[in-house]
Amino acid sequence: MVPFTYLEPASLDEALALLAQHGGEAKLIAGGTGLVNLMKQRLARPAFVIGLRALQPLAGISENGGLKIGALATLQSLATSETIRRTAPLLAEACGHVATVRVRSMATLGGAMAHADPNLDTPPALMALDAQIVARSHRGERAIPVEKLFTGYYQTVLESDEIVTEIRVPAQPAGSGTVFLKFLPATQDDYATVSVAARVTLDRNGNIADARVALGAAAMVPVRATAVETVLRGKPADDRNLGEAAALVRDAVDPIEDFRGSAEYKRKMAVVHVRRALAAAAGNAKRAL
């Protein structure tokens, strides 16, 4: 294990001051499932590790129209939260699919946002919900749409002195149905071969008013399939339209060949799972009408 100095601020202001002081030499730790593995593999060698676990105000969930989720909320708490299951079931589903109960008991939603592994389950779910993160530094605060957050493999737009404090999920449009599909042909505790988060909003005639389709494990960053979304608007949610729209995701993804499959296999599976996700989300939307 790489040696480091551990600092545990008692407040957010203290944490921000420590980050401002130590800048590029410091890494934040919440649950630790991401950072500790990186440090064990010597891919991260921070001189300072700033622990966020004392910042309990950052762990809560509140509902007021939309949702405000504290960055330190664990994935297990979100997967089992009655509030999340009722107002944003897509997020609860995605959180429940992550790894194992041990990882979910430690890992936090804010940590997932900052970690930016493109195989993670929560980013596409948040993208399909039009969510934003709030990042704070000693310089101030800014809101970043989740779809603008990720810039590359383990890379985000976050500066070295910023802390993700909150994830905001807006109130979802009436007549919406969602689903999260995680394709795991090997073991259930793994990252996805491909994952799809879909939201379909139907108008009173049962046609698609709007759609959101986001994929994980499909490129170096989570992918929002805007071409699929655009072609669906105004159309009935029948098999042919959903199938034709899903086919467009081939060109939206750029999968990496690895032990989970070849790039071509993952592309094919992206199409299959987008089609299935659209059908399931449309079905859920019909029930919501």
Next chain:
Amino acid sequence: MRTIKLTLNDTAVTREVEDSRLLVEFLREDLKLTGTKESCGVGVCGACTVLIDGKPISSCLALAVHADGCAVTTIEGIAEGDRLHPLQQAFLDHGGFQCGICTPGQILAAKALLDAKPHPTRAEIQEWMMGNLCRCTGYYKIIESIAAAAGAE
């Protein structure tokens, strides 16, 4: 170095640890509680499972300093004197282990489930226990042992 104060198996413990010490190292090497095993070292296999405030975690991924102020439960802490915990007894009665290396982790993960949900369905047991790997048993007897302890059918 930092001083950490935790409740370990219902006993107050105060120790100095290196900032970078992992919880599994602290338990096994500093406290000589070798019931917790380290196997994969990357948080996947579950052999290192301990409970922090009742929740199952991978102690190979936890910093010892993160146990400060918490209640930690290891396999050494669940029997009451000579009386085995019902899960331990069930694993004996139903053959829930062979080599035993995964067993402390299996039992603690199961304890976390049954403490929160005393009568889970078999499907719920399988879902919860999915992250605790075993190379010997093929899992059937593990699930059977937990189901027996839970009084499920």
